[in-house]
Amino acid sequence: MKTILVVDDEDAIRNLIAEEMREEGYEVLTADNARDALKIVEDQPLDLVILDIRMPGMDGLEALPRILGLKENIKVILNTAYSVYKESFMSWAADAYIIKSSDLNELKAKVKELIGSGS
Amino acid sequence: MSAFKGLTTIIMAGGRGERLFPLTRDKAKPAIIFGGIYRIIDFTLSNCLNSGIRRIYVLSQYGSFSLDQHLRVSWDLMRPELGEYIYSIPPQQITVDRWYRGTADSIYQNLKLLDEERPRQVLILSGDHVYKMDYGLMLDFHRSKGADLTVAAVPAPRREASAFGVLHVDADQQVIGFLEKPPEPPGMPENPDYSLVSMGIYVFEAEVLVRELIADAKNPKSQHDFGRNIIPQMVGRRKVYAFSFKDPVTREPGYWRDIGQLDAYFAAHLDLLGEKPVFDLYGGDWPIRGHLSPLPPAKYLGQHKPVEVTDSLISPGCVLHEARVSRSVLSPQVQIGQGAEVEEAILWDGVKIGMGAKIRRTVIEDGVNVPPRFTIGYDRKADARRFPVTEGGVVVVPNNVVLEGSG
Numbered sequence: 001m002k003t004i005l006v007v008d009d010e011d012a013i014r015n016l017i018a019e020e021m022r023e024e025g026y027e028v029l030t031a032d033n034a035r036d037a038l039k040i041v042e043d044q045p046l047d048l049v050i051l052d053i054r055m056p057g058m059d060g061l062e063a064l065p066r067i068l069g070l071k072e073n074i075k076v077i078l079n080t081a082y083s084v085y086k087e088s089f090m091s092w093a094a095d096a097y098i099i100k101s102s103d104l105n106e107l108k109a110k111v112k113e114l115i116g117s118g119s
Numbered sequence: 120m121s122a123f124k125g126l127t128t129i130i131m132a133g134g135r136g137e138r139l140f141p142l143t144r145d146k147a148k149p150a151i152i153f154g155g156i157y158r159i160i161d162f163t164l165s166n167c168l169n170s171g172i173r174r175i176y177v178l179s180q181y182g183s184f185s186l187d188q189h190l191r192v193s194w195d196l197m198r199p200e201l202g203e204y205i206y207s208i209p210p211q212q213i214t215v216d217r218w219y220r221g222t223a224d225s226i227y228q229n230l231k232l233l234d235e236e237r238p239r240q241v242l243i244l245s246g247d248h249v250y251k252m253d254y255g256l257m258l259d260f261h262r263s264k265g266a267d268l269t270v271a272a273v274p275a276p277r278r279e280a281s282a283f284g285v286l287h288v289d290a291d292q293q294v295i296g297f298l299e300k301p302p303e304p305p306g307m308p309e310n311p312d313y314s315l316v317s318m319g320i321y322v323f324e325a326e327v328l329v330r331e332l333i334a335d336a337k338n339p340k341s342q343h344d345f346g347r348n349i350i351p352q353m354v355g356r357r358k359v360y361a362f363s364f365k366d367p368v369t370r371e372p373g374y375w376r377d378i379g380q381l382d383a384y385f386a387a388h389l390d391l392l393g394e395k396p397v398f399d400l401y402g403g404d405w406p407i408r409g410h411l412s413p414l415p416p417a418k419y420l421g422q423h424k425p426v427e428v429t430d431s432l433i434s435p436g437c438v439l440h441e442a443r444v445s446r447s448v449l450s451p452q453v454q455i456g457q458g459a460e461v462e463e464a465i466l467w468d469g470v471k472i473g474m475g476a477k478i479r480r481t482v483i484e485d486g487v488n489v490p491p492r493f494t495i496g497y498d499r500k501a502d503a504r505r506f507p508v509t510e511g512g513v514v515v516v517p518n519n520v521v522l523e524g525s526g
Binding site for chain 2: 062065066068069072073088089090092093
């Protein structure tokens with residue numbers, strides 16, 4: 001089974017994404033901050049990370065190279081409410097950049113494209 | 120200055136320099152003494168200055184203190200209030216918890232810096248080359264071709280070319296093939312005894328560089344090296360051009376040496392010598408900035424016999440007593456005693472050669488005291504028992520040995 005880590009400091013968003021991804025048949029882990037996320041990346045086998053950018057403490061763009069430094073093959077989708085970071089070189093290391101929306105279809109399609117369908 | 124707007128310049132200076140051991144055992148390769156009063160990195164830094172580039176990042180790692188110290192003592196001349204700088208950057212571990220894994224990784228780890236500067240082009244240089252080059256000409260060439268990457272290139276004799284990346288170019292100078300350190304380097308069509316080699320000097324379109332570095336960082340099979348990975352992967356896929364490095368006056372291929380190993384270090388010193396040296400420090404049009412010290416002029420003392428000096432470079436503060444010195448390079452404050460003979464030697468700061476000692480084809484590190492009547496360079500077997508001796512027969516005397524007796 002494919003495993004996804006959802007990293008977002010907002011409980012509602014994190015839980016929504018996690019729930020929908022489970023429904024798609026993926027195993028889902030969650031973290032509400034980047035430091036915990038890095039620990040999970042280090043310890044657990046993962047296929048993909050859905051990563052928020054604006055978070056207290058370490059932000060998503062700081063976490064991204066660290067995630068890739070731990071597991072260079074892991075796929076990462078930046079999932080943010082803001083489009084400005086798309087210009088940042090740091091964001092180019094992600095496999096996709098998706099603007100947050102209550103409709104998760106774009107996110108689901110991207111996940112499927114990157115790691116295949118769940119279960 | 121405006122030509123360099125939109126340019127970020129990075130000098131890679133972090134390598135271990137294992138093939139220059141023992142000279143590099145406690146120093147970064149670019150911080151090694153060269154030509155009496157210079158450090159190897161002074162050539163690249165002087166090229167920047169002479170080209171009009173006054174914003175420079177130096178990526179350091181191994182032996183970084185020696186490099187920082189040198190930059191502080193000899194290169195503290197930029198004006199921050201004019202936006203000028205030379206910054207030395209060791210692995211900061213702010214993006215990843217590791218050392219620089221290779222040349223490409225050293226830039227990848229500093230992506231944030233490129234993100235802040237947002238240059239159009241990035242000039243990537245190496246801190247261990249000896250040459251004089253106007254980078255402005257290369258940048259003009261790069262822009263006129265609309266290239267993604269321009270590699271500076273120079274012809275090298277085929278048998279030496281296997282130490283470098285070898286380029287195959289078409290009539291328009293576009294690179295259509297690249298072989299990193301091939302055992303059998305292909306010759307150039309117009310000159311089969313020579314191969315066109317990469318000087319490890321690159322101008323990249325900044326956004327192309329970032330995309331290539333990210334892809335490389337994600338490739339577990341990569342060694343994260345420009346020559347081995349980045350360049351070969353771009354040839355055929357991106358617009359890669361070769362810039363022929365030529366002497367601006369003669370239009371002949373320019374002088375360029377990669378000081379990668381001890382014999383090259385020694386040979387490049389001999390290139391500085393003679394009436395018409397292969398590499399001329401006395402041209403005046405392209406000054407190389409070295410260490411400036413408040414030392415008195417060199418002094419020759421000949422009470423009974425004159426000091427004989429031929430084809431040599433003698434730095435300030437040296438004192439020579441009725442000695443014979445030929446084809447040698449002396450750093451500041453070297454002292455040579457009566458009757459001593461020094462031939463094809465590179466003597467670093469403060470070396471003392473005792474009376475009647477004979478030194479030939481030897482590099483001696485700073486502060487070494489050679490006792491009276493000691494000989495080095497005349498008996499390879501005896502030398503090899505005490506010191507490292509290179510393939511080319513050059514003896515290296517590090518300053519962590521004590522020389523006793525009359526050898």
